[in-house]
Amino acid sequence: MFSEITEGTTKVLVPTHLAKSIFYNPKMELCRDIDIASIAAFATLYPSPSLTYIDALAGTGMRGVRVANEVGLQVTINDRSTPAYELIQRNIALNAVEECATAYNENANVLLIQTRYDLVDIDPFGSPVPFLDAACKSVKRLLLITATDTAPLCGAHTGGVRTYGARPLNTEYHAEMGTRILLGAVTRELGRYDKAIQPLLSYASAHFIRLIARVERGAKKADESMQRLGFVAHCFSCGHRFAFSYADMLDLNVENTCALCGQKMRIAGPLYLHPIKKKEFCEEVHEELAKRTLGKKREALKIVNTCILELDIPFYYEHHALCKALKIPPPPISSLLDTLRSAGFSASRTHFSDTAIKTDARIDELKRIVKML
Numbered sequence: 001m002f003s004e005i006t007e008g009t010t011k012v013l014v015p016t017h018l019a020k021s022i023f024y025n026p027k028m029e030l031c032r033d034i035d036i037a038s039i040a041a042f043a044t045l046y047p048s049p050s051l052t053y054i055d056a057l058a059g060t061g062m063r064g065v066r067v068a069n070e071v072g073l074q075v076t077i078n079d080r081s082t083p084a085y086e087l088i089q090r091n092i093a094l095n096a097v098e099e100c101a102t103a104y105n106e107n108a109n110v111l112l113i114q115t116r117y118d119l120v121d122i123d124p125f126g127s128p129v130p131f132l133d134a135a136c137k138s139v140k141r142l143l144l145i146t147a148t149d150t151a152p153l154c155g156a157h158t159g160g161v162r163t164y165g166a167r168p169l170n171t172e173y174h175a176e177m178g179t180r181i182l183l184g185a186v187t188r189e190l191g192r193y194d195k196a197i198q199p200l201l202s203y204a205s206a207h208f209i210r211l212i213a214r215v216e217r218g219a220k221k222a223d224e225s226m227q228r229l230g231f232v233a234h235c236f237s238c239g240h241r242f243a244f245s246y247a248d249m250l251d252l253n254v255e256n257t258c259a260l261c262g263q264k265m266r267i268a269g270p271l272y273l274h275p276i277k278k279k280e281f282c283e284e285v286h287e288e289l290a291k292r293t294l295g296k297k298r299e300a301l302k303i304v305n306t307c308i309l310e311l312d313i314p315f316y317y318e319h320h321a322l323c324k325a326l327k328i329p330p331p332p333i334s335s336l337l338d339t340l341r342s343a344g345f346s347a348s349r350t351h352f353s354d355t356a357i358k359t360d361a362r363i364d365e366l367k368r369i370v371k372m373l
């Protein structure tokens, strides 16, 4: 029924295909590797005598057991499925971390409402929304959230407004839009408990979005974090796009005709407009990744390194789509970035897509520069 594997430096029993009642996804090893480095980085940069961590939807318990074994925090590992709970207990024993790890067989929301944890990790099937209220009430210092319901978050089908209270648009930068809509929803939920969000590392990879965000207490800080929400206007005719604040929206202080082509702009949001990562934190995560034994080290280093260098602009441009619209063969991305920089613009790659760039150049300027290459 079970086979033993190793992730990081932790041994874990995982279900074979016969034990379908317990969830195990080998594709999330990359996410778990980045988590281990991020939690270690957090403990270094924001030290506290004894940090408590909860893996509230644990499946095999692999994530929580790794946090106990590889970072040494005091962990609670919970799953409401009884076979999963029994496997969590076996995985705790297999790594001899009984002194710092406790298994629970509860509804995650009940546990989170009853107890406050320094670090709260929510890794559900699909949307984290059913757990956001309890997670935001419980968390004291760091929130780690996965979403795999990328369709409503990214605008591929309806449901964004119902689930996240925000409208996504299905643009070429939908992965970033989904990440920022999720951050916006978490900001509002934390605000209800007078808590403020500070994103430390937010990324999207394959089928999932992962947020790692510091949480601070205080109504004033919470008010300030709400001011980081806003909207993105997008013209589907010429590709022009810009961001604007909540205050501008409430004051109807927004031009909804495209300044470049005169068509109607579509509006997405509310979403989180400020930086979705903290550079110093990501650098510490990079160091942690580099010195650890990890199965997905190369991929993890690439994502985190690109996040470090990525411009804090809330959208990106797909290079191939841009060149297709201009009916020209795409020049190398590196020459486009160099040319933009020598023309006085900021420009970077983005971890959201290997074939996209971020720049503060407007799309008409960008098109002019691409055509020159």
Ligand SMILES: C[S@@+](CC[C@H](N)C(=O)[O-])C[C@H]1O[C@@H](n2cnc3c(N)ncnc32)[C@H](O)[C@@H]1O
Residues within 6 Å of the ligand: 022, 023, 024, 025, 028, 032, 056, 057, 058, 059, 060, 061, 062, 063, 078, 079, 080, 081, 084, 106, 107, 108, 109, 123, 124, 125
């Ligand atoms: C995506 S899996 C977790 C995977 C795991 N975090 C990992 O890294 O391998 C989601 C888990 O949540 C559990 N679950 C679903 N609803 C729950 C609830 N309300 N309370 C506690 N556990 C729940 C499921 O039994 C399942 O094991």
Ligand SMILES: [Zn+2]
Residues within 6 Å of the ligand: 235, 236, 237, 238, 239, 240, 258, 259, 260, 261, 262, 263
């Ligand atoms: Zn336009």
